[in-house]
Amino acid sequence: MEPITIRKAEGSDLATVQQIGRETFFETFAAANTEADMQKYLRENFSDANVSAELSNPDSEFFIALEGEAPVGYLKINTGQAQTEPQGETALEIERIYVKNAYHGKKVGQLLYEQALTIARKQNKTRLWLGVWEENPKAIRFYEKNGFVAFDKHIFQFGDDAQTDILMKKELAD
Template identity: 40%
Template sequence: MTSFEIREVKVADLKDLHQFAKACFVDTYASQNTPENMSLYLKEEFSEARILKLLEDPNIQFFFALKASQIIGYLQVNWGKAQSETLDSSLEIARIYVDKGFQGRGIGALLLKQAYDLGKVLGLDWLWLGVWEKNTKAIKFYQKNRFQIFDQHVFKLGNDEQLDWMMRKSLKNRS
Protein backbone atom coordinates (compact mmCIF):
# COMPACT_ATOMS: atom_id res chain seq x y z
CA MET A 1 0.00 0.00 0.00
CA THR A 2 1.49 3.30 -1.11
CA SER A 3 0.81 6.22 1.18
CA PHE A 4 0.68 9.85 0.30
CA GLU A 5 1.00 12.85 2.57
CA ILE A 6 -0.65 16.26 2.27
CA ARG A 7 1.11 19.16 3.99
CA GLU A 8 0.85 22.91 3.97
CA VAL A 9 3.38 24.79 1.86
CA LYS A 10 5.38 27.44 3.73
CA VAL A 11 7.43 30.40 2.48
CA ALA A 12 10.56 28.27 3.04
CA ASP A 13 9.21 25.96 0.27
CA LEU A 14 9.14 28.79 -2.29
CA LYS A 15 11.79 27.36 -4.65
CA ASP A 16 10.24 23.87 -4.64
CA LEU A 17 6.73 25.26 -5.22
CA HIS A 18 7.97 27.55 -7.98
CA GLN A 19 9.75 24.75 -9.86
CA PHE A 20 6.97 22.18 -9.46
CA ALA A 21 4.10 24.56 -10.25
CA LYS A 22 5.77 25.93 -13.36
CA ALA A 23 6.72 22.45 -14.62
CA CYS A 24 3.16 21.14 -14.13
CA PHE A 25 1.63 24.09 -15.94
CA VAL A 26 4.00 23.72 -18.90
CA ASP A 27 3.47 19.95 -19.00
CA THR A 28 -0.31 20.39 -18.99
CA TYR A 29 -0.79 23.30 -21.40
CA ALA A 30 2.28 23.93 -23.60
CA SER A 31 1.14 21.61 -26.39
CA GLN A 32 -2.21 23.43 -26.71
CA ASN A 33 -0.95 27.02 -26.62
CA THR A 34 1.58 29.13 -28.52
CA PRO A 35 5.10 29.43 -27.10
CA GLU A 36 4.61 33.22 -27.00
CA ASN A 37 1.45 33.05 -24.88
CA MET A 38 2.95 30.41 -22.61
CA SER A 39 6.09 32.48 -22.10
CA LEU A 40 4.11 35.63 -21.32
CA TYR A 41 1.81 33.83 -18.88
CA LEU A 42 4.69 32.05 -17.11
CA LYS A 43 6.55 35.35 -16.76
CA GLU A 44 3.47 37.04 -15.23
CA GLU A 45 2.05 34.26 -13.07
CA PHE A 46 4.90 31.85 -12.28
CA SER A 47 7.76 34.11 -11.26
CA GLU A 48 9.23 33.48 -7.81
CA ALA A 49 8.20 37.01 -6.79
CA ARG A 50 4.57 36.37 -7.80
CA ILE A 51 4.45 33.01 -5.99
CA LEU A 52 6.03 34.56 -2.87
CA LYS A 53 3.32 37.23 -2.88
CA LEU A 54 0.67 34.51 -3.04
CA LEU A 55 2.32 32.53 -0.23
CA GLU A 56 2.29 35.64 1.97
CA ASP A 57 -1.41 36.41 1.37
CA PRO A 58 -3.49 35.47 4.46
CA ASN A 59 -6.43 34.46 2.20
CA ILE A 60 -4.42 31.99 0.12
CA GLN A 61 -3.10 28.62 1.17
CA PHE A 62 -1.00 26.04 -0.67
CA PHE A 63 -0.61 22.32 0.00
CA PHE A 64 1.80 19.75 -1.39
CA ALA A 65 0.93 16.13 -2.07
CA LEU A 66 4.03 14.08 -1.23
CA LYS A 67 5.18 10.51 -1.64
CA ALA A 68 8.32 9.70 0.36
CA SER A 69 9.10 13.45 0.57
CA GLN A 70 8.84 13.83 -3.25
CA ILE A 71 6.38 16.49 -4.44
CA ILE A 72 3.82 14.80 -6.67
CA GLY A 73 1.01 17.37 -6.62
CA TYR A 74 -0.10 20.68 -5.22
CA LEU A 75 -3.19 22.70 -4.42
CA GLN A 76 -3.78 26.44 -4.14
CA VAL A 77 -6.99 27.67 -2.50
CA ASN A 78 -8.19 31.26 -2.24
CA TRP A 79 -11.00 32.83 -0.23
CA GLY A 80 -12.38 36.28 0.39
CA LYS A 81 -10.90 38.97 -1.85
CA ALA A 82 -8.09 36.64 -2.99
CA GLN A 83 -10.53 34.73 -5.24
CA SER A 84 -10.28 35.30 -9.00
CA GLU A 85 -14.04 35.91 -8.90
CA THR A 86 -15.29 37.21 -5.56
CA LEU A 87 -18.05 34.77 -4.68
CA ASP A 88 -19.77 35.01 -1.31
CA SER A 89 -19.08 32.26 1.22
CA SER A 90 -16.84 30.37 -1.20
CA LEU A 91 -13.42 28.76 -1.35
CA GLU A 92 -11.78 28.78 -4.77
CA ILE A 93 -9.53 25.98 -5.94
CA ALA A 94 -7.20 28.25 -7.90
CA ARG A 95 -4.75 25.51 -8.89
CA ILE A 96 -4.73 21.76 -8.46
CA TYR A 97 -2.13 19.68 -10.27
CA VAL A 98 -0.80 16.15 -9.99
CA ASP A 99 2.39 15.06 -11.74
CA LYS A 100 1.39 13.03 -14.82
CA GLY A 101 3.29 10.00 -13.54
CA PHE A 102 1.05 9.91 -10.45
CA GLN A 103 -2.34 10.68 -11.99
CA GLY A 104 -5.07 8.09 -11.52
CA ARG A 105 -3.85 7.11 -8.03
CA GLY A 106 -6.29 9.14 -5.94
CA ILE A 107 -3.97 12.09 -5.29
CA GLY A 108 -6.28 14.59 -6.98
CA ALA A 109 -9.12 13.33 -4.79
CA LEU A 110 -6.95 13.76 -1.67
CA LEU A 111 -6.17 17.35 -2.67
CA LEU A 112 -9.89 17.99 -3.33
CA LYS A 113 -10.67 16.60 0.13
CA GLN A 114 -8.09 18.98 1.62
CA ALA A 115 -9.87 21.92 -0.06
CA TYR A 116 -13.29 20.62 0.99
CA ASP A 117 -12.21 20.18 4.61
CA LEU A 118 -10.64 23.65 4.72
CA GLY A 119 -13.81 25.20 3.31
CA LYS A 120 -15.83 23.48 6.06
CA VAL A 121 -13.39 24.70 8.76
CA LEU A 122 -13.70 28.25 7.39
CA GLY A 123 -17.50 27.94 7.58
CA LEU A 124 -18.03 28.54 3.86
CA ASP A 125 -20.90 27.30 1.68
CA TRP A 126 -19.24 26.51 -1.65
CA LEU A 127 -16.09 25.02 -3.13
CA TRP A 128 -15.53 26.26 -6.69
CA LEU A 129 -13.00 26.36 -9.52
CA GLY A 130 -12.53 27.43 -13.10
CA VAL A 131 -11.51 24.80 -15.65
CA TRP A 132 -10.61 25.37 -19.31
CA GLU A 133 -13.46 24.25 -21.55
CA LYS A 134 -10.97 22.18 -23.61
CA ASN A 135 -9.62 20.28 -20.58
CA THR A 136 -12.13 17.42 -20.85
CA LYS A 137 -10.10 15.10 -18.61
CA ALA A 138 -10.25 17.61 -15.73
CA ILE A 139 -13.94 18.38 -16.33
CA LYS A 140 -14.78 14.67 -16.10
CA PHE A 141 -12.72 14.40 -12.89
CA TYR A 142 -14.59 17.30 -11.29
CA GLN A 143 -17.98 15.97 -12.42
CA LYS A 144 -17.08 12.57 -10.95
CA ASN A 145 -16.42 14.44 -7.69
CA ARG A 146 -19.86 16.09 -7.85
CA PHE A 147 -18.91 19.52 -9.12
CA GLN A 148 -21.47 21.15 -11.41
CA ILE A 149 -21.05 23.90 -13.99
CA PHE A 150 -22.75 27.10 -12.82
CA ASP A 151 -21.19 29.85 -14.93
CA GLN A 152 -18.22 30.74 -17.15
CA HIS A 153 -15.47 33.33 -17.19
CA VAL A 154 -12.56 34.38 -19.36
CA PHE A 155 -9.10 33.15 -18.44
CA LYS A 156 -6.31 35.10 -20.13
CA LEU A 157 -3.24 33.02 -21.00
CA GLY A 158 -0.74 35.52 -22.34
CA ASN A 159 -2.71 37.38 -25.00
CA ASP A 160 -5.19 34.54 -25.58
CA GLU A 161 -8.63 34.83 -24.00
CA GLN A 162 -9.89 31.34 -23.17
CA LEU A 163 -13.23 30.19 -21.79
CA ASP A 164 -13.27 28.54 -18.37
CA TRP A 165 -16.26 26.68 -17.01
CA MET A 166 -16.91 27.67 -13.42
CA MET A 167 -17.82 24.57 -11.41
CA ARG A 168 -18.89 24.30 -7.80
CA LYS A 169 -19.82 21.87 -5.06
CA SER A 170 -21.76 22.55 -1.89
CA LEU A 171 -19.89 22.42 1.42
CA LYS A 172 -23.18 22.06 3.29
CA ASN A 173 -23.42 18.29 2.95
CA ARG A 174 -20.79 15.58 2.92
CA SER A 175 -20.51 14.26 -0.61
Protein backbone atom coordinates in the same frame (compact mmCIF):
# COMPACT_ATOMS: atom_id res chain seq x y z
CA MET B 1 4.77 3.93 -4.79
CA GLU B 2 5.07 5.27 -1.26
CA PRO B 3 1.96 6.67 0.43
CA ILE B 4 1.12 10.25 -0.55
CA THR B 5 1.22 12.74 2.30
CA ILE B 6 -0.02 16.31 2.27
CA ARG B 7 1.44 19.19 4.22
CA LYS B 8 0.75 22.88 4.36
CA ALA B 9 3.22 24.96 2.36
CA GLU B 10 5.18 27.82 3.91
CA GLY B 11 7.20 30.70 2.53
CA SER B 12 10.27 28.48 2.47
CA ASP B 13 8.48 26.29 -0.12
CA LEU B 14 8.78 28.96 -2.82
CA ALA B 15 11.06 26.91 -5.10
CA THR B 16 8.95 23.76 -4.68
CA VAL B 17 5.71 25.55 -5.57
CA GLN B 18 7.38 27.19 -8.57
CA GLN B 19 8.86 23.91 -9.82
CA ILE B 20 5.61 21.94 -9.53
CA GLY B 21 3.60 24.81 -10.98
CA ARG B 22 5.83 25.29 -14.02
CA GLU B 23 6.17 21.56 -14.71
CA THR B 24 2.51 20.65 -14.38
CA PHE B 25 1.21 23.72 -16.21
CA PHE B 26 3.56 23.01 -19.11
CA GLU B 27 2.67 19.29 -19.19
CA THR B 28 -1.03 20.05 -19.22
CA PHE B 29 -1.30 23.04 -21.55
CA ALA B 30 1.80 23.35 -23.78
CA ALA B 31 0.41 21.28 -26.66
CA ALA B 32 -2.67 23.52 -26.96
CA ASN B 33 -0.91 26.89 -26.76
CA THR B 34 1.87 28.78 -28.50
CA GLU B 35 5.42 28.49 -27.20
CA ALA B 36 5.60 32.29 -26.76
CA ASP B 37 2.39 32.48 -24.72
CA MET B 38 3.46 29.49 -22.61
CA GLN B 39 6.92 30.90 -21.81
CA LYS B 40 5.48 34.32 -20.96
CA TYR B 41 2.88 32.77 -18.65
CA LEU B 42 5.39 30.54 -16.87
CA ARG B 43 7.89 33.41 -16.44
CA GLU B 44 5.32 35.89 -15.09
CA ASN B 45 3.01 33.68 -13.05
CA PHE B 46 5.68 31.55 -11.39
CA SER B 47 8.17 34.37 -10.76
CA ASP B 48 9.71 34.74 -7.31
CA ALA B 49 7.69 37.91 -6.66
CA ASN B 50 4.37 36.45 -7.77
CA VAL B 51 4.64 33.13 -5.93
CA SER B 52 6.02 34.83 -2.79
CA ALA B 53 3.03 37.17 -2.77
CA GLU B 54 0.65 34.22 -3.17
CA LEU B 55 2.33 32.24 -0.38
CA SER B 56 2.16 35.21 1.99
CA ASN B 57 -1.46 36.15 1.25
CA PRO B 58 -3.49 35.49 4.43
CA ASP B 59 -6.56 34.57 2.32
CA SER B 60 -4.69 31.87 0.37
CA GLU B 61 -3.29 28.51 1.43
CA PHE B 62 -1.08 26.02 -0.38
CA PHE B 63 -0.73 22.32 0.35
CA ILE B 64 2.00 20.15 -1.15
CA ALA B 65 1.47 16.48 -2.00
CA LEU B 66 4.57 14.38 -1.39
CA GLU B 67 5.59 10.85 -2.22
CA GLY B 68 8.23 10.33 0.45
CA GLU B 69 10.21 13.55 0.22
CA ALA B 70 9.44 14.16 -3.46
CA PRO B 71 6.81 16.82 -4.27
CA VAL B 72 4.30 15.49 -6.81
CA GLY B 73 1.56 18.14 -6.75
CA TYR B 74 -0.04 20.99 -4.90
CA LEU B 75 -3.34 22.64 -4.02
CA LYS B 76 -4.01 26.38 -3.82
CA ILE B 77 -7.22 27.58 -2.17
CA ASN B 78 -8.55 31.10 -1.73
CA THR B 79 -11.12 32.79 0.48
CA GLY B 80 -12.23 36.40 0.90
CA GLN B 81 -10.37 38.92 -1.24
CA ALA B 82 -7.97 36.34 -2.69
CA GLN B 83 -10.71 34.70 -4.77
CA THR B 84 -10.18 35.23 -8.48
CA GLU B 85 -13.88 36.09 -8.89
CA PRO B 86 -15.91 37.59 -6.03
CA GLN B 87 -18.05 34.78 -4.62
CA GLY B 88 -18.60 36.04 -1.09
CA GLU B 89 -17.35 35.16 2.34
CA THR B 90 -19.11 31.79 2.46
CA ALA B 91 -17.24 30.44 -0.58
CA LEU B 92 -13.86 28.74 -0.88
CA GLU B 93 -12.13 28.73 -4.26
CA ILE B 94 -9.98 25.88 -5.46
CA GLU B 95 -7.67 27.90 -7.68
CA ARG B 96 -5.24 25.10 -8.49
CA ILE B 97 -4.93 21.37 -8.15
CA TYR B 98 -1.69 20.65 -9.97
CA VAL B 99 -0.41 17.06 -10.17
CA LYS B 100 2.58 15.83 -12.15
CA ASN B 101 1.51 13.72 -15.16
CA ALA B 102 3.32 10.64 -13.82
CA TYR B 103 0.94 10.71 -10.83
CA HIS B 104 -2.34 11.08 -12.72
CA GLY B 105 -4.66 8.21 -11.88
CA LYS B 106 -2.96 7.63 -8.51
CA LYS B 107 -5.51 9.56 -6.43
CA VAL B 108 -3.17 12.53 -5.73
CA GLY B 109 -5.69 15.01 -7.16
CA GLN B 110 -8.45 13.38 -5.11
CA LEU B 111 -6.40 13.73 -1.91
CA LEU B 112 -5.75 17.40 -2.65
CA TYR B 113 -9.44 17.97 -3.42
CA GLU B 114 -10.40 16.28 -0.13
CA GLN B 115 -7.98 18.62 1.68
CA ALA B 116 -9.85 21.61 0.20
CA LEU B 117 -13.20 20.08 1.18
CA THR B 118 -12.01 19.48 4.75
CA ILE B 119 -10.85 23.09 5.10
CA ALA B 120 -14.09 24.43 3.62
CA ARG B 121 -16.08 22.47 6.18
CA LYS B 122 -13.82 23.54 9.08
CA GLN B 123 -14.30 27.16 8.01
CA ASN B 124 -18.08 26.70 7.70
CA LYS B 125 -18.08 27.54 4.00
CA THR B 126 -21.28 26.76 2.12
CA ARG B 127 -19.78 26.44 -1.36
CA LEU B 128 -16.65 25.27 -3.13
CA TRP B 129 -16.01 26.73 -6.56
CA LEU B 130 -13.36 26.82 -9.28
CA GLY B 131 -12.63 27.70 -12.86
CA VAL B 132 -11.51 25.06 -15.37
CA TRP B 133 -10.52 25.53 -19.01
CA GLU B 134 -13.28 24.34 -21.33
CA GLU B 135 -10.62 22.45 -23.34
CA ASN B 136 -9.60 20.33 -20.32
CA PRO B 137 -12.19 17.51 -20.35
CA LYS B 138 -10.19 15.33 -17.96
CA ALA B 139 -10.35 17.99 -15.24
CA ILE B 140 -14.01 18.73 -15.96
CA ARG B 141 -14.86 15.03 -15.52
CA PHE B 142 -12.87 14.93 -12.26
CA TYR B 143 -14.85 17.83 -10.81
CA GLU B 144 -18.19 16.51 -12.07
CA LYS B 145 -17.40 13.15 -10.44
CA ASN B 146 -16.89 15.07 -7.18
CA GLY B 147 -20.29 16.77 -7.41
CA PHE B 148 -19.45 20.06 -9.12
CA VAL B 149 -21.82 21.66 -11.64
CA ALA B 150 -21.21 24.48 -14.11
CA PHE B 151 -22.72 27.83 -13.16
CA ASP B 152 -20.98 30.46 -15.31
CA LYS B 153 -18.01 31.20 -17.56
CA HIS B 154 -15.23 33.74 -17.64
CA ILE B 155 -12.37 34.66 -19.93
CA PHE B 156 -8.84 33.64 -18.98
CA GLN B 157 -6.38 35.74 -20.96
CA PHE B 158 -3.45 33.52 -21.92
CA GLY B 159 -1.01 35.73 -23.80
CA ASP B 160 -2.78 36.76 -26.99
CA ASP B 161 -5.40 34.03 -26.60
CA ALA B 162 -8.70 34.71 -24.81
CA GLN B 163 -9.69 31.30 -23.42
CA THR B 164 -12.97 30.37 -21.78
CA ASP B 165 -13.01 28.88 -18.30
CA ILE B 166 -16.09 27.10 -17.03
CA LEU B 167 -16.93 28.14 -13.47
CA MET B 168 -18.07 25.16 -11.43
CA LYS B 169 -19.48 24.96 -7.91
CA LYS B 170 -20.40 22.45 -5.28
CA GLU B 171 -22.85 23.40 -2.56
CA LEU B 172 -21.89 22.00 0.83
CA ALA B 173 -24.57 20.54 3.07
CA ASP B 174 -24.67 21.62 6.69
